[in-house]
């Protein structure tokens with residue numbers, strides 16, 4: 297592995313449900329637990345609110361890894377949002393596999409409001425897994441094609 301590859305830090309997006317996983321992240325912060333700084337958190341009302349389109353769009357725009365995390369089964373604030381999310385995730389996984397996106401690039405998990413240590417551990421693990429995969433290449437939009445100045449030059 298060359299020096300550049302060692303220093304590469306992935307861009308990871310974490311969709312966290314407000315009632316459990318985001319509260320777990322908050323507790324991790326309050327408890328001063330360490331986790332890699334390259335995880336960007338988006339708070340959503342429920343994991344069932346995460347449209348697969350958001351994940352595809354993130355990958356298309358150069359995000360290297362995506363995590364969706366919700367309440368544990370039976371704990372969803374909206375009764376069944378996390379079950380909906382799990383079913384969507386299974387369907388999305390098939391699509392990602394079909395288009396050649398690596399298996400661990402998009403992950404789904406449950407983290408409760410009390411699981412600060414688990415939050416920190418999951419963030420560390422996903423960061424290591426994405427680092428091992430390297431930068432996302434499949435399904436990434438070629439941004440140069442979308443630049444208006446490039447169109448004007450032609």
Ligand code: FES
Nearest residue numbers: 313342366367373
């Ligand atoms: S409120 Fe947390 S997954 Fe639904």
